[in-house]
Amino acid sequence: MSLGNLVRNHGSPSKMPSQSLPLRRALAVLCLVVLVWGVNWPITKMIVREVSPLWSTAFRCAIAAVALGALLLARSQFIVPKRGDIPVVLSTSLLHMSAYSVLVAAGLQFLPAGRAIVLGYTTPIWVMIGARIFLSESITAGKAIGVVAGLAGLAVIFSPASLDWTDRHALIGTGLIMLAAFCWAANIIYVRAHKWISSPFQLAFWQVTLAFIVLSVTALAVDGIPHIDWTPRLIGLLLFSGIVCTALAYWAMSVANRSLPAITTSLGLLATPALGIVSGVAILGESWEPFLLIALALLISGIAIGIADEKRKAAKVSE
Helix, strand or coil, X not given: CCHHHHHHHCCCCXXXXXXXXXXHXXXXXXXXXXXXXXXXXXXXXXXXXXXXXXXXXXXXXXXXXXXXXXXXXXXXCCCXXXXXXXXXXXXXXXXXXXXXXXXXXXXXXXXXXXXXXXXXXXXXXXXXXXXXXXXXXXXXXXHHHHHHHHHHHHHXXXXXXXXXCCCHHHHHHHHHHHHXXXXXXXXXXXXXXXXXXXXXXHHXXXXXXXXXXXXXHHHHHHCCCCCCCCCHHHHHHHHHHHHHHHHHHHHHHXXXXXXXXXXXXXXXXXXXXXXXXXXXXXXXXXXXXXXXXXXXXXXXXXXXXXXXXXXXXXXHHXX
């Protein structure tokens, strides 16, 4: 399974009201999502300089829950999850919105945002491998090439020319981001097998709400009551991350999914790590890493090959 499956799993089942946009506007919405998701990595890095990863993620989930709840109520789409959707609520909340987000935030304490986002977006490669192991999905020639290209990109990142193996902080940060990628991949593999009752967008409120509860209890146990200097800058960063990068981006992605072919959204999202690198340079003053750009090119090529191969396979099945 490639990133294309991730896009479809965040799409809209037939129960969701139609809200297609004209092509030009839909592409603009997709570009906006890619932009805010890319920018969110350096934003998160700035937040964890002032707030622990557990508390910062809990606050972001709380803000996103309020925004999503208001949006769903305004659109008359607020629902209570059906029993059959409880497993996917738990999976996404615990593996993606809690574990993935906290591990990324923790990793960003040790790594530049650009390097972290490239490592984080190795997820589709692990999904292709995991889907073969756990879902018995076939590894076609195209997917095999995609996996090899992605692993080659990872090899470049881990090469001594790119990664200082004597830097303990760099190794810890890399390990945390890789573990985050595995958690996200595990969630995607489960979502792949789930039979949806309500739409993913309708369940998002419950997922971030549960994540907030779990993260808050964990943060209290691990970090204790937070002592935070609530500056306007920090509040603005948290609001931007929670409202724009989480709640509104999730809604905008659901609109783009209904208005564009799945392969368009899948390939469009591949620009996210590139924008993450650019925003890390522009916002945080990070340096350009030539080896990181080579690794990114290999990873994107591998994922794109996997997406294209899957679309060809799906087209043959539908014929």
